[in-house]
Amino acid sequence: xxxxxxxxxxxxxxxxxxxxxxxxxxxxxxxxxxxxxxxxxxxxxxxxxxxxxxxxxxxxxxxxxxxxxxxxxxxxxxxxxxxxxxxxxxxxxxxxxxxxxxxxxxxxxxxxxxxxxxxxxxxxxxxxxxxxxxxxxxxxxxxxxxxxxxxxxxxxxxxxxxxxxx
Numbered sequence: 238x239x240x241x242x243x244x245x246x247x248x249x250x251x252x253x254x255x256x257x258x259x260x261x262x263x264x265x266x267x268x269x270x271x272x273x274x275x276x277x278x279x280x281x282x283x284x285x286x287x288x289x290x291x292x293x294x295x296x297x298x299x300x301x302x303x304x305x306x307x308x309x310x311x312x313x314x315x316x317x318x319x320x321x322x323x324x325x326x327x328x329x330x331x332x333x334x335x336x337x338x339x340x341x342x343x344x345x346x347x348x349x350x351x352x353x354x355x356x357x358x359x360x361x362x363x364x365x366x367x368x369x370x371x372x373x374x375x376x377x378x379x380x381x382x383x384x385x386x387x388x389x390x391x392x393x394x395x396x397x398x399x400x401x402x403x
Contacts, residue, residue, distance in 0.1 A: 240280060240402050244273035258398040259391065260302030261295045264288060281399050288392050296388045300354045303394075305345045306368050333365030341365065344372040351376060352383055359393035 238254055246254060248269060255265045267287030274280040291299075333341075348356040356372050363371075375383060 238402050240274060240277050243280075243402060256302070258284075259299050259395040261291060261299035263291055263295045264299065264395075277400070277402060280402070281396060284395060284399055285392065288388075288395070291388075293384060296384060296391065297354055299391050299395075300357050300387065303355060303357060303391075305355050306341055306358060306360060306372070337365045337369055340369045341372065344369060344376065348372060348376055352380055352387075354387070357387040357390045357394075359390045359397070361394075361397055 243251060243254055251269055251272065252265050255268055259265070264284075264287050267290070268280070268284055271280070271283040271287075274283070345356055356375070358368055358371055360368055375386060378386065
């Protein structure tokens with residue numbers, strides 16, 4: 238996908254393209270309203286502007302579009318049509334030891350029980366051990382603070398995905 242292609246798509250197709258970056262309906266609608274974009278910087282700026290206006294419910298909806306960190310089957314199911322975006326982002330898990338994978342699985346379960354949504358982290362460039370350690374640290378956060386952190390991680394992810402629209 239290029240920015241030029243995105244600008245010329247009909248609205249349903251453009252919404253579908255944005256959903257590969259983030260599934261929050263209000264975010265998608267807000268970004269669509271800014272079309273056409275003169276350049277990638279304008280798109281990315283508006284994506285952040287719209288993101289900053291969203292509610293906690295919108296963030297939670299966005300989180301639903303993510304597989305659990307380290308859950309290979311979930312990655313395949315959720316991102317079968319996305320050109321393996323999430324699989325590439327989570328490539329650090331591919332070389333993890335079984336012990337680290339088990340820690341991630343256990344931590345994911347505890348996290349979801351504590352906060353009510355899956356652990357969101359911008360996995361790009363992080364090893365499985367780094368993600369595991371972040372997960373375990375963030376389990377100690379206050380729920381309101383953790384939602385802010387998770388939302389910022391989601392924002393980073395959508396920006397990385399938009400950056401690929403050269």
